[in-house]
Each structure stands twice: as structure tokens, then as C-alpha cells.
Amino acid sequence: MKQTRMESVHTLRWNWSRTDPRALGALPHVIFAILFATTVSGCAVGPNFTPPAAPNVKGFLPGKLSSPNSTGLSPLPGQRFATGADVSARWWMAFQSRPLNDLVKQAVDRNPTLQAAEAAIKIAQHNARAQRGLYFPQLTGNSTPSSLLLSNAGSIPPGESLSSPQARYSLVTNQLTVTFVPDIWGANFRAIESLEAIAQQELFQLEAAHLALTSNVVAAAIQEASLRGQIAATQRIVKIERNLLEILKRQFNFGQAARADVLAQEAALAQAEQLLPPLEKQLAQQRDLLTALAGRYSSDEVSQKFDLAHFKLPANLPVSLPSKMVAQRPDVRAAEANMHSASAQVGVAIAARLPNITLSANGGSTAYNIAQSFTPGAGFYTLAASVTQPIFDGFTLYHKQKAAEAALEQAEAQYRATVITAFQNVADALRSLQSDAQAVRAAALAERTAKASLDIVQTQLNAGQVNQLAVLNAQQTYLIASVTRVQAEASRLADTAALFMALGGGWPADCTAHDWRQCAMGEVAANSSVAGTPTRQTE
16 A cells, blocks of 8 residues: 655745745745754654663672682693683783784784674774765755757648748756755664664674684694694604514514514504594694684695693683673674664654655756856746655554564563673683693693503513503503693693683773774783783682
């Protein structure tokens, strides 16, 4: 069904060369309409957005937060949670690895994902600025020269002579049109509010992309170090097993060992060597990943190489307060900006159902040639004001308003879900670090014990006091213990990085798109520390 609109239009038109008293009398009404529209344009319908309050919780885990502990059996130090401390923007520097710092800087400078996110911010900002243009009158110009050939045949009476059956002439029309729609109900104000919220959302998406990129670089570097550690541990086992094989071969030559023992040791050596190719393949693929994260092609491999000695485990881990974490995590802030945009769209939908005023002015000249266009008597102009009000549209605008209100409810629910997920991420990282300390301690003890046992077995084998089964068991135990210890240390480092990521990095809350690189790389006074200044430590 067609939408019916009630329109009240007052149109004034007169020639510039003459003054129509009736037109002059109506002019104050138009001026009054302009002043009235400008006066009431400060009103904006729809809800005024209020940022949601932080969750009323005191911590991320039930009860008192206990820090990881260490007995000193591991070469890695212990860790303590610093409750209430701020996270540094350059949180990865807490690992005190210069190669890692250099690689993160390269990734931030060259990674195309960040460049795409930066371009998305510019798109959103320009869209918001384009919408602001509707606050001003829209001015357009038009010039239409035309050449006409008209027939006079129909105007010649029958029986009269036809001296000129056709008339040819030119017509030049120059017009300047001004239209203005006062923002009476704040529809444009709400539209700009929505677009600016989208621009803020894109900024937070950029922050999230930066956080994900830096976290991925750190995680990939730690994984490379883990693979190198596992390869080194396997190579140590291979070397030991080769030495044991040489011992058994000498004993076999002297008749002190059976052929079966030699074959069993050769099989054990082959099994250990068989572990190296898969690890080396994973290491090569990890190098490809680091190269891609740095924004390079695979043929232009990064120069930085990592092993566990390149990383120092941060001793003090900042654990932001829940309210600080919510205000800092980019995905939570992006969800809040999305809710802000949806709230403004409700106002846009409400304003579409209310009366609207359009003011217009059209002035120009009409003449038979360009030179006459500027002579007195050739000009004209029109002033008009119209009021439109939807009367019946099949409930289209009503349901659009309801859809906007439902979209706001959806955005609110998505925000709450994002906050809950953020709390879960922090809790998971805290629990992982608590268990990692025990895992590293147990793995270090197991490796040390397995090495001592293997040394004893190797001595006894030289003396011919043990059988081959004991040798194989000691070798397998030491191999597993060495690899497990490397994996446990790497997991502890990775979970430390995961905690920094779960807390949202350390961008200041007032960071803007103009200084995002300074915020990202910690070149602001608000976050100049490496790991933050703790306000209270949890034992």
C-alpha cells in the first residue's frame, strides 16, 4: 500500500525585476518557519546512551587469589600475582627478550591485518563526517542551455498564407537551488551518534587486532622455543643411545652381550631418531608462521630465532581489578560501542515517525541567450517550506522502530556475553598459571631423577651388571621426562602471555585513532612501566 503523507506547502515565487507585495507579505512566514525549525532542532528523541556499569564482583576466582609457587627445582623463577596492578602497553617486554621485542615491532609496522583495521577506522570516520554535512543547507547549481524548433502550422488559420511554418530559438536557464531539512527531532543527531559509535567500535577492533597480533607473535615465538628445546632433548637422548650402542657392540665382540641386546638398542636408537623429523617439520612451519605474522613472504624469513633461554619468566604478574579489565579489554569496549550505535538507531527510527520540515529556495534566470541572462527582468526565485507527516504506511515505520529496539536488546545481551567470556578467559589463565608451577616443578624433578637413573644404568652397563631391558626403560624414561620438562616450561610462558592477553593489554582508555601506534607501543605516559605498578601482592 502506498504511504499517504499530509503536506502543507507554502510557495513564494516572483521575478527579480518586480516586487510582488503579496510575496513580500508571505516572506516573514518563511523566515519564522526557518527560525522555529532552528530553535527546536536541539531536541533529540530516543534513549540517551549510558555506558553500562562494571560488574559488581571483586575478583575472577572464588575466594582468595593464591599465587603460583616454586621450590627452586626449576631453572624458572616463581611468580606472584599483583592484584590491582596496571598492565603495560608493551606487556611482551616483561619476558626480557630483545629478539622478541624486535619481532613484535616489525609485526606491528608491517602486518596487513593492522593496516586493514586502520583503514576501517578511516572509513567509519569519513562516514560520520559525511552525515554531519546534513546539518548544513545543500546548495546545487544547474545551467541548461537548449535549442528549440517549434512548428507554427497549428497556429495559422485556414486560408491564411504560411510565411514561416517553423520558429527556431534558444533558451538558457541558470538555477541555484538551496534545500535545508532542520533536524527537529534529532534524527541526524542520532544518525551521527550511531556512526561515531561505529568509528569507536572500529578503533576497538583495531586494538583487538593489535592485541591478537602481538599475542600470536609471542605465542609463536614461545612455541618455536619449545620445539627447539624438544629437538635438543631428543638429540641428547640420541647421543646417549649411540654411546650405549657402542658399549653393547664392544661387549658383544668380547662375548659379554647377546646379539639380541645389540638389536634392541639399535631399535631404540632408531625410534629416538624417528622423533626428530616431525619436530623439525613443526619448527620449519613455525618459522613460516612467524614470518607471516611479521608481514613478510615465506621466502623472506625473519632473522630472529628463539629458544627457552631467550625468555625470562615474569616474576610479578599484574592482575587488573574487574572494573579496570572491563574498561580495558578491546572486545568488551567494542561490544559497548555496538550497543551505543544500536541505541542511537532507536532514536533515528522514532524520528522517522514524526513530522518533518523541509525548507527550499530556488533562484536563477531564463533568457534566450547567455548575455540576456544577466539583464533586468530575466531573474526568478522561489521560496518554499513544507511539513510532512506520515499518516498510514501499513505499520512499516512502527515495526522498524520495534526492530531497532530489539537490535538494542540484542546488543545488550551480546555485551553481557562478551563480559562473561572475558572473565572466563582471565580465570582460565589464572588457574593455568597456578597449575603450571606445579607441573614445571614435577617435570624438573622427574627429569633430574630420570637422568640420575640413566647415569647409574650406564655405569652398570659398562660393568656388565644390568640387562638390556633396564637400559631401555631408563632411556625411555629420560626421553619422556626431558621433553615433558621443556613442554611444561613453554606452557608456563605461554600461559603468562595468555594472562596479559586476557586482561586486554595495556592501551589507555583515552587512546584515539590518531595516536594508536603510540598507545600500542607504549609511547604514552599513562603506561610507561613494563609490568605495571602493583598496588597489592597476593601471596
